[in-house]
Amino acid sequence: MKKSAWLPAVIAPVVVAGAVAAPMIANAAADPVAGSDPSAADVLASVAASRDAQYSGKLSQTSDLGLPELPAGSGGSSLQGDASDALGLLTASHTARVYVDGPDKQRFQLTQQLAEQDVVRNGSDVWTWDSAERAAVHVTLPDGSGGTSTGAPSAGTTTPAEVADRAIAAVTPSTRVSDPTAVRVAGHAAWQVTLTPRSSDTLVGTVRLAVDQQTGLPLRVTVTAAGQDDPAFQVGFTSLDYGAPAARLFDFTPPTGADVTTKDLSDADRHRSGGHGDTGDRGAEPTVTGSGWDTVVELPAGGTARSSEDGEASALLDQLTKPVDGGRAVQTSLVSVYLTDDGRVLTGAVPVSALVAAAK
Known part of the structure; x- marks a missing residue:
C-alpha cells in the first residue's frame, strides 16, 4: 500500500480528538440529588432521550492541536482526497449544516472553499458526495443499524452527539465529573458538565459537555489539552431549530456524470x-x-x-x-x-x- 494510505491513520484520530478521548471519560457515579438542579448523572442520562430528536442546525468545529506547520509547496499542497481534507480540518475553523429526523435519517453538509461534501442517510441507505471529486458512494447498511457506529462513511468531522454517545458508553473511575452549571448554546439553555482525568499521563486536560436542558441533545463539546486554558478542539451548534426537516433533504440522486461506487454492507x-x-x-x-x-x-x-x-x-x-x-x-x-x-x-x-x- 502506498504511503498516502497511511495519512488517514495519522490524521483521522486527531480530527475527532474529542471522540478518541470520549470512551474513557464518562463517570455518572452519583445518584440524583434532591433539588431543582440535576446531578451530572441526570445530565448524562438525559442524552439518551434525544436519539429520536428532529432538528436542523449549523455546527462550528475548531481545532488547534499544535501540528507542525507545512511549508507551502513542499508536499501536501497538491494532494487530493482524504489526506488533504483531513489536514484542512485540523488547521482551520469549519462550519457545517446538519439535518436530523430521528436515528436513521440524517444529512450532513460540510462546505469548504469552492466544494461541498455531503453524507445523507435514509434508513439503510447512505450516500456520500464530494463535489470537488464529483464522486459519490452508496452504502447499504445492515438491518437494524442505528446511531453513528454503523460503518457508514463520514465527511471527516464530528458532532456533539457523536462525542457524547461515546462518552456515555463507558463508565470508569478514572474521571472526575463536576456538578452541572447553566450555560447557553445557540440560544438554548444547557447544562454543562466538566470531565477531568485523574491520570497524570494523559494529554487531555478537560472535556466540557453542554446538554440541552429540555431535550437532552448534546449542543457543544470542548476539549482542552493538559496545562492549557484555550480549547484544542471544539464542536458545537451556532444555530439550532427543533422540528422535522423537509423529507426531500434525505433523498439523494448523484448528478449526471458522477463517479458512483456501490458498497453493500447489508450482510453484517x-x-x-x-x-x-x-x-x-x-x-x-x-x-x-x-x-x-x-x-x-x-x-x-x-x-x-x-x-x-x-x-x-x-x-x-x-x-x-x-x-x-x-x-x-x-x-x-x-x-x-x-x-x-x-x-x-x-x-x-x-x-x-x-x-x-x-x-x-
Missing part, C-alpha cells in the same frame, strides 16, 4: 469478516492496552508496509511525523500516533513515549 457477518470490497484491512481487530485515559489502541499491519512509498505523500508524512525508536510518530496537544516500521499504527491520548513502550 460478511462485513465484519472483511469479505466485501476494500473492507478487509479495516476489518482487522485492534488491540487495546491500558485503561481509562491511558488507553492505547493498536491497529495491526494489515498490509500497510512502507515498501511502496512515493512522491508527495511521503514528503507530507515526513513533515507531519518525526523519527522515533522503531518508526515515526506525531504528537499533537491531545493525541499521539505512532507508525511502526513493521506497519502497525498505535494511537492514544498519551505521549509518544507511551505508544513506543506499548508497541514493544
Whole structure:
C-alpha cells in the first residue's frame, strides 16, 4: 500500500480528538440529588432521550492541536482526497449544516472553499458526495443499524452527539465529573458538565459537555489539552431549530456524470469478516492496552508496509511525523500516533513515549 494510505491513520484520530478521548471519560457515579438542579448523572442520562430528536442546525468545529506547520509547496499542497481534507480540518475553523429526523435519517453538509461534501442517510441507505471529486458512494447498511457506529462513511468531522454517545458508553473511575452549571448554546439553555482525568499521563486536560436542558441533545463539546486554558478542539451548534426537516433533504440522486461506487454492507457477518470490497484491512481487530485515559489502541499491519512509498505523500508524512525508536510518530496537544516500521499504527491520548513502550 502506498504511503498516502497511511495519512488517514495519522490524521483521522486527531480530527475527532474529542471522540478518541470520549470512551474513557464518562463517570455518572452519583445518584440524583434532591433539588431543582440535576446531578451530572441526570445530565448524562438525559442524552439518551434525544436519539429520536428532529432538528436542523449549523455546527462550528475548531481545532488547534499544535501540528507542525507545512511549508507551502513542499508536499501536501497538491494532494487530493482524504489526506488533504483531513489536514484542512485540523488547521482551520469549519462550519457545517446538519439535518436530523430521528436515528436513521440524517444529512450532513460540510462546505469548504469552492466544494461541498455531503453524507445523507435514509434508513439503510447512505450516500456520500464530494463535489470537488464529483464522486459519490452508496452504502447499504445492515438491518437494524442505528446511531453513528454503523460503518457508514463520514465527511471527516464530528458532532456533539457523536462525542457524547461515546462518552456515555463507558463508565470508569478514572474521571472526575463536576456538578452541572447553566450555560447557553445557540440560544438554548444547557447544562454543562466538566470531565477531568485523574491520570497524570494523559494529554487531555478537560472535556466540557453542554446538554440541552429540555431535550437532552448534546449542543457543544470542548476539549482542552493538559496545562492549557484555550480549547484544542471544539464542536458545537451556532444555530439550532427543533422540528422535522423537509423529507426531500434525505433523498439523494448523484448528478449526471458522477463517479458512483456501490458498497453493500447489508450482510453484517460478511462485513465484519472483511469479505466485501476494500473492507478487509479495516476489518482487522485492534488491540487495546491500558485503561481509562491511558488507553492505547493498536491497529495491526494489515498490509500497510512502507515498501511502496512515493512522491508527495511521503514528503507530507515526513513533515507531519518525526523519527522515533522503531518508526515515526506525531504528537499533537491531545493525541499521539505512532507508525511502526513493521506497519502497525498505535494511537492514544498519551505521549509518544507511551505508544513506543506499548508497541514493544
